[in-house]
Amino acid sequence: MTTAIPLASAERIHADHTTVKHLGHWTEATEFDVRARRATVVLDLRSPRISWDEPVTADLELASAALTLLLPDAVTVDSWDLAFSGRGRVKDAQPGTGRARLRLAGAVTDGEIRLRRGGVAQLTAMCSRAYLDDLRRAHGDGALPTVDDPTRRRPR
Template sequence: MDTTPTTAETTTRVHAHYENTKKLGHWTTGRLFEVRARRGMVVLDLRSPRIPDGDIEIAVDLDHSMVKLLVPQDAEIEHWDLRYTGRGRVKDWTGENGGGRRVRITGEIRHGEIRVHRGGVATLSAMFSREFVQDVRRARREGTTPSVADPAHEG
């Protein structure tokens, strides 16, 4: 797992062409993302306190793909500028936008979906991954606290 943080000035690009890509824990300090996926899956963890204040903007180009966003419980998801070709949707089970950080999603979905996991569900999504197991093993070796399950908890 590449844990090198990216800078806040640049747009972070994530590609998943016929593969699964997971960016968990403290993987970025940026607020601008560009996600392109073709028949793949992308998981973006946006819960880190290292991401500067302000809106997070995600430009997507999905073709038969799924993007899972792990966000804080009070995040506001805005997807007004998202275009759909064929089947596509944004699944936010709680459907309740809070007064927290705004996540703007723009771009196009062709036969795909975006899933929003908030709070405890986001924590569970991160914990049921190989990256979490690797992070726990690393933290045990180094005597630190794992950051994948809850990036806000820095120990």
């Protein structure tokens, strides 16, 4: 596997033989450095706090790992800078057509990148412990949950 120099201001995610999920409003970063080995990583990039004015970049190093990205509907994904060895591919059932761009770069060895938008992204977020915790918090506060739809505004 190649080793890339991590981006200085990037949000770093490391997963080794585990599952890592970051859902809802978890970051404002536009650069991500993801390292995963025999792991599953789910990153929610639907938050309105993430600026899509410039391309968002993700430097990946996946080995026998699955990366799921929850994206806004209009995001176009550029995966030309990904190097695959062994089995691996990018699964994008509903390609985005907007001006917002996500640039994927790095190396994938026997791994998979799944891109989910719209209702499928919402269902993916809802099938998590974080969503259950968010529902409990929202019920106690008399508010609405935001993990399933980070663009939803809480009532005042």
